[in-house]
Each structure stands twice: as C-alpha cells, then as structure tokens.
Amino acid sequence: xxxxxxxKCQVCGAITRIRLQVGYLKEHPINVACRRCGxxxxxxxxxxxxxxxxxxxxxxxxxxxxxxxxxxxxxxxxEFPTLKPSIDNFDKNDIDNTxxxxxxxxxxxxxxxxxxxxxxxxxxxxxNHWAQYKRIIDLYERGDRKxxxxxxxxxxxxxxxxxxxxxxxSRAVHMIEVIYFIGTLRSDIISDLSLSNSVLKLPAAQMNSxxxxxxxxxxxxxxxxxxxxxxxxxxxxSIYPYLIPAIFLxxxxxxxxxxxxxGTTTSxxxxxxxxxxxxxxxxxxxxxxxxxLNNIKYRNDYNKCAVVETQSKTLEDYIGFRKKGRRYQYCxxxxxxxxxxxxxxxxxxxxxxxxxxxKYDGITQEIIYYPAxxxxxxxxxxxxxxxxxxxxxxFQAITVISxxxxxxxxxxxxxxxxxxxxxxxxxxxxKKVGRNEPCPCESGLKFKRCHGR
Numbered sequence: 001x002x003x004x005x006x007x008k009c010q011v012c013g014a015i016t017r018i019r020l021q022v023g024y025l026k027e028h029p030i031n032v033a034c035r036r037c038g039x040x041x042x043x044x045x046x047x048x049x050x051x052x053x054x055x056x057x058x059x060x061x062x063x064x065x066x067x068x069x070x071x072x073x074x075x076x077x078x079e080f081p082t083l084k085p086s087i088d089n090f091d092k093n094d095i096d097n098t099x100x101x102x103x104x105x106x107x108x109x110x111x112x113x114x115x116x117x118x119x120x121x122x123x124x125x126x127x128n129h130w131a132q133y134k135r136i137i138d139l140y141e142r143g144d145r146k147x148x149x150x151x152x153x154x155x156x157x158x159x160x161x162x163x164x165x166x167x168x169x170s171r172a173v174h175m176i177e178v179i180y181f182i183g184t185l186r187s188d189i190i191s192d193l194s195l196s197n198s199v200l201k202l203p204a205a206q207m208n209s210x211x212x213x214x215x216x217x218x219x220x221x222x223x224x225x226x227x228x229x230x231x232x233x234x235x236x237x238s239i240y241p242y243l244i245p246a247i248f249l250x251x252x253x254x255x256x257x258x259x260x261x262x263g264t265t266t267s268x269x270x271x272x273x274x275x276x277x278x279x280x281x282x283x284x285x286x287x288x289x290x291x292x293l294n295n296i297k298y299r300n301d302y303n304k305c306a307v308v309e310t311q312s313k314t315l316e317d318y319i320g321f322r323k324k325g326r327r328y329q330y331c332x333x334x335x336x337x338x339x340x341x342x343x344x345x346x347x348x349x350x351x352x353x354x355x356x357x358x359k360y361d362g363i364t365q366e367i368i369y370y371p372a373x374x375x376x377x378x379x380x381x382x383x384x385x386x387x388x389x390x391x392x393x394x395f396q397a398i399t400v401i402s403x404x405x406x407x408x409x410x411x412x413x414x415x416x417x418x419x420x421x422x423x424x425x426x427x428x429x430x431k432k433v434g435r436n437e438p439c440p441c442e443s444g445l446k447f448k449r450c451h452g453r
Contacts, residue, residue: 028078
C-alpha cells in the first residue's frame with residue numbers, strides 16, 4: 001500500500017509529497033532533503049497494523065493539510081531502496097502518480113522477500129529484549145556467575161543449558177549470538193558448521209601458541225577482542241533501523257539496484273558515518289584472528305602471514321601497523337578464514353573520512369571524497385546506499401570473527417585445565433524436534449540443516 005502525506009519545509013516553504021510504501025514495520029525513520037533549499041528533513045512514521053493508521057513526526061517541516069499541489073515528490077520506504085528525489089521519476093503535477101510502481105512492486109519479483117522479512121523480524125525481537133541480553137553479556141564479561149546463571153535461565157531452558165562448568169556457560173552466552181546475530185545476518189556460517197568446526201581441527205600446539213601471543217599483547221587478548229565484538233553489537237542495535245534498506249540488498253538479485261538512481265530514505269551520511277567508522281576500526285583489530293588462523297592452516301605457523309605486495313610479514317609486524325588500511329590488505333580472498341568474511345571496503349573513502357575530507361549532497365545522496373590530503377584535483381564519488389552496504393558487510397564480518405573467537409576460547413579453556421563434559425553428559429538440546437521441522441533456534445532452517453548437524 002502507498003500512502004501520501006504532504007509536508008511544508010520550514011525554511012523555504014516548498015511543499016513535498018511523501019509517497020510512502022507502507023510495509024509490515026510498526027515504525028521506521030524517514031530522512032529526506034528538501035529539493036528546493038537542501039534542508040534535511042528527518043522524522044519517524046508510526047504504523048498501526050491492527051486498526052490501519054499512520055502518524056508522522058518531522059523536524060524542519062510541518063504537515064500541509066490542504067495542498068493545492070506538491071512542488072516535489074519523494075518516494076519513501078522503511079524496507080526498500082527508493083528512487084532518489086534528485087531524479088525526475090515523478091511528474092510533480094500528477095498528484096496520483098498512478099503509473100509509478102511502488103518499491104514493493106519493483107522489487108518483489110527480484111528478491112527473496114520472505115527471507116528478508118524473517119531477518120528484520122528477528123532483529124526487531126532482539127531490539128525488544130536487548131537490555132536483557134546485554135545484562136547477560138555484561139555479567140559474563142565481569143565473571144559474575146552468581147547473577148549470570150539466573151539471567152541465562154530467564155531466556156534459555158535450564159534443562160538444556162545447565163551451565164555446570166565454564167564450557168557450558170560459554171556455550172549458553174554464545175547461543176544468543178548464534179540465534180540473533182550470526183544466525184540472522186550470516187546464516188550460512190551456522191547452517192554449515194564446517195567452517196566453524198575446522199578451527200577446532202587446527203594443530204593444538206599452534207593454536208595454544210597463538211592464544212599466548214594474543215593474550216600477551218595489550219588490546220588483543222581473547223577477552224579484549226570479545227569485548228570489542230560485544231561493543232559493536234550494542235552500537236548496531238541502536239543503528240540497524242536506519243540500515244534496513246541496505247540489509248535488503250543482500251536479498252536482491254545481484255546488481256539489481258542502481259546506486260546512481262536508487263537510494264535510501266531512512267538515513268543520511270551523518271547518521272551512519274560514525275557506526276561505519278567504528279565498525280571499520282573494530283574489524284581492523286579483529287582481523288588478527290582470521291589472519292592468524294590462515295597462517296596456521298596454510299603455513300603451519302601462526303606468526304607467518306601471507307605474502308602481500310611481495311613482502312613477507314609476521315603477525316607481530318601485522319599488529320604493529322598503525323594504518324588500518326594496511327591490515328585490510330591481508331584480508332585476502334585466496335585463504336579460507338578471511339575469504340569467508342566477505343568484506344567490502346573502499347579504502348580511499350575511508351582515508352578521506354578519517355581526514356574529514358568528504359562532503360555529502362542530501363538530494364543526490366552522493367558522497368564526494370578526496371583520498372589524498374591537500375590534493376583537491378583528485379576526488380572520488382560514492383553513494384549513501386553503497387556506503388551503507390559496505391558498513392553492513394563490515395559488521396557481518398565482525399559476527400563471523402566472533403564465531404572464530406568462540407572456538408579459540410574453547411582451546412583456551414582446555415589449555416587452562418578446564419575439562420569439557422563428554423557429549424553423553426549434555427542433554428539432547430532439541431531431542432523432540434523432527435529432522436524436517438524448523439530448528440528451535442529460529443534460524444529459519446530445517447533442524448537437520450541447522451543444530452541437527
């Protein structure tokens with residue numbers, strides 16, 4: 001359903017018709033720019049599904065209750081990429097615009113919409129319970145077992161997660177990540193556990209040496225790296241409603257979105273920039289884990305990195321790189337543990353943002369950047385939705401590395417003398433679930449292809 005709503009810019013008085021694609025979301029942000037004066041107009045729309053109604057709240061614009069005509073038309077959606085207001089896709093004098101397909105109609109035939117809505121529904125449920133889950137993470141990091149177990153059992157059934165030793169407690173806390181982050185945003189990592197399990201098959205002596213190496217370097221201990229992951233989770237939960245159209249891109253046919261003519265109306269460059277920068281910095285530190293695992297798998301030496309630009313470096317050299325861009329050069333697609341991160345990165349744009357040498361046009365949604373400080377002759381161009389897609393991939397890579405970290409912590413617990421219970425000592429987690437029934441972890445997969453493995 002498409003709903004029309006008219007607003008009047010408080011700066012220049014231009015009347016804009018918001019042509020909203022109404023979806024299943026109960027609320028979502030709206031961020032557009034006035035096409036006459038460029039003023040940023042942002043707000044929220046609240047959608048009542050049971051008794052259909054909508055409520056809009058805008059900054060820098062007022063509702064226009066009796067419009068004779070609209071000066072401009074802006075297509076909006078909380079789920080889909082939208083036609084940019086800078087493109088003359090609409091006839092501003094045609095108030096009905098009956099010949100313009102809605103975003104849903106344009107994308108419904110070239111996307112996996114059901115999978116997408118399941119992903120967003122999981123994130124919405126997680127947001128509703130995030131304060132409770134965050135308590136568990138905080139208690140786990142502090143080692144406060146007295147209160148931790150009670151909090152875990154408020155969420156997970158005690159007969160299935162007994163938490164009798166460090167292994168079981170770690171498993172219970174990690175299950176929250178599996179269900180809501182890894183299983184939601186990178187379900188392939190959970191549906192096929194061969195990647196995760198392969199970490200356990202790496203030589204124990206090398207893995208133990210790697211753990212000692214990481215724990216001996218400030219900022220790189222397993223506990224500090226995991227804390228960085230948890231911090232990224234917290235930041236993502238506050239920003240993901242603005243990123244939903246970018247998340248949608250992963251459920252589209254490849255190259256089905258034209259970044260020049262299609263953009264987003266849930267965010268702006270300023271909204272997303274800090275999250276993207278933080279994800280870039282966090283991943284730049286976390287990359288030490290998959291790179292070290294590659295070193296063990298391919299060179300049987302955690303300290304020997306792949307040759308990049310004809311240079312051979314050690315892991316010690318690697319963590320000494322001050323520029324994150326050099327670290328990302330070792331995120332190669334030819335080796336398993338970095339290949340599976342599926343990182344997308346525009347290093348020139350990152351450098352420009354780091355030097356505050358970029359500018360954004362809210363109407364065209366273009367990001368103009370100057371990668372070389374002081375050299376204004378050379379510049380690059382990207383688009384907001386393209387930038388957000390990159391940020392989503394950075395965050396997804398963080399969730400994958402958390403799965404690697406979980407396996408490393410298992411090695412560490414054994415190394416520290418903790419004894420894992422034999423498989424027979426664990427309760428059958430989902431013993432009453434049929435092989436072809438949905439997995440109770442809510443991954444959306446059949447049990448036999450998820451935890452049934």
